[in-house]
Amino acid sequence: MLPARKKTVEDPERLSGPEKAAIVLLALGEDHTRLWEALDEEEIREISQVMSNLGTVSAGAVEGLLVDFVSGMSSGGAIMGSYEQTQRLLASFMAPDKVEALMDEIRGPAGRTMWDKLGNVNEAVLANYLKNEYPQTVAVILSKVKGEHAARVLAALPEDFALECVQRMLRMEPVQREILDKIEQTLRTEFMSNLARTSKRDSHEMMAEVFNNFDRQTEVRFLSALEERNREAAERIRALMFVFEDLGRLDPGGVQTLLRAVDKDQLGLALKGASDALREMFFSNMSERAAKIMREDMESMGPVRLKDVDQAQMAMVLTAKNLAASGEIMLAGSSSDDELIY
Incomplete structure (x- = not known):
């Protein structure tokens, strides 16, 4: 639940290959960017995605992965994988426009701040996520986005829950910066990054656009054939066209x-x-x-x-x-x- 933080990584044996690579590259820092240059674009994309969601890795886990480098590490060898650290590392060897494009992909919908980004998230998707959170947390989030978008999200929430959120918003006092930062961080790591990986266009909407570009005879032929196999899909496509x-x-x-x-x-x-x-x-x-x-x-x-x-x-x-x-x-x-x- 918001604003819970990710658990610290303690056991390196339970890490995936990309996670281990991300930890190694984070530990080596910006002085070893030639290692990044040896990777292809897909490998960079995968490791960057993992790195930005890594959270805290204990010193013990780092040492387990970097036995050859333990002597060169400080006693406080814990590291933190974050968007800022990932972007800084990428910027040391990639063109600025490529770094920005990659980080935008990792972060999810476009926007300068977290609240800008939430304003670009479909209200049904955002409501589906927020309905499992505390009403007070939802109230804080909705108070930070534009009123028109907050209204659409509230309308998509279960009615009793939405009314509770409205009451919290009415009684809301200024939110401490620390609490707001925790909410932003959790939204970034647990919602926006997942959204960037999983969001995709509705398949029926995509096919409606394809059918719109058929000539009339081809459109009729395909819709008639589809109706025989899947009437529901044909009707949804026709409604979206x-x-x-x-x-x-x-x-x-x-x-x-x-x-x-x-x-x-x-x-x-x-x-x-x-x-x-x-x-x-x-x-x-x-x-x-x-x-x-x-x-x-x-x-x-x-x-x-x-x-x-x-x-x-x-x-x-x-x-x-x-x-x-x-x-x-x-x-x-x-x-x-x-x-x-x-």
Whole structure:
């Protein structure tokens, strides 16, 4: 439980190979960086990860691993593996940008401070971790992150536990620096480092993006085949996909922003394959003259290839996603949770 510290390593026989290597390199310090230069990038990555989570190693354990070097060590031969020590050692022989990239990977989500990093952790993931901690500890942590993120985490916690945390936050007094440091250290070693190793993208979300880039015939073929084998997976993928028809859920301002961003020839081609309702929605957000010209252009196209229509629609969806990413429009998916209220 927070803010407990890791136990001191006493028995070197119970250490893994990478842990032993990390202890040896820590004990040798920055004067022996040529040993690091002999390692390949994957070995450096593995040892760095272990080193940053090592904690305290007793002098006896160090001596057991460094018999040949005992005479050169001080009587207080205990060492501490930490992020700072790891970064200092790496910086002595690696380029600064590579060191920073590697340490960011070890630390987990980006951010200058621990509280910045927590603000970038999905609220469900953070709530799942915090629900096993003391309410007072959770109160301290939530008081240090942005209010909007704290609100989402509280909503994801069990209700009784969340209310207890709220009461603790209401009664909270200034937290001693020592206690705050212990909480930060434990979050760093027991949560963020594990998160960096285990966090991965949801497989259904990844496949939804892949399916979004199929042409229409391939998409239908794969989804139909998947439904026969795993209906639940097919339904989850379909719910996560954002397809051309979903543009019909844009608000008027979003439609007009999208219209200004797409090429008019591409728009006409995409609308050739759209439903009547979606086509009319786009026309209603144009001036009367522009809509008339677009209808005439579409009629003059004559028959068009399905492949060309699919590509034009995919390009419009991609443009919409880019506009959403920059905050210029808001996309709503097919889930009822995404309904817009006016």
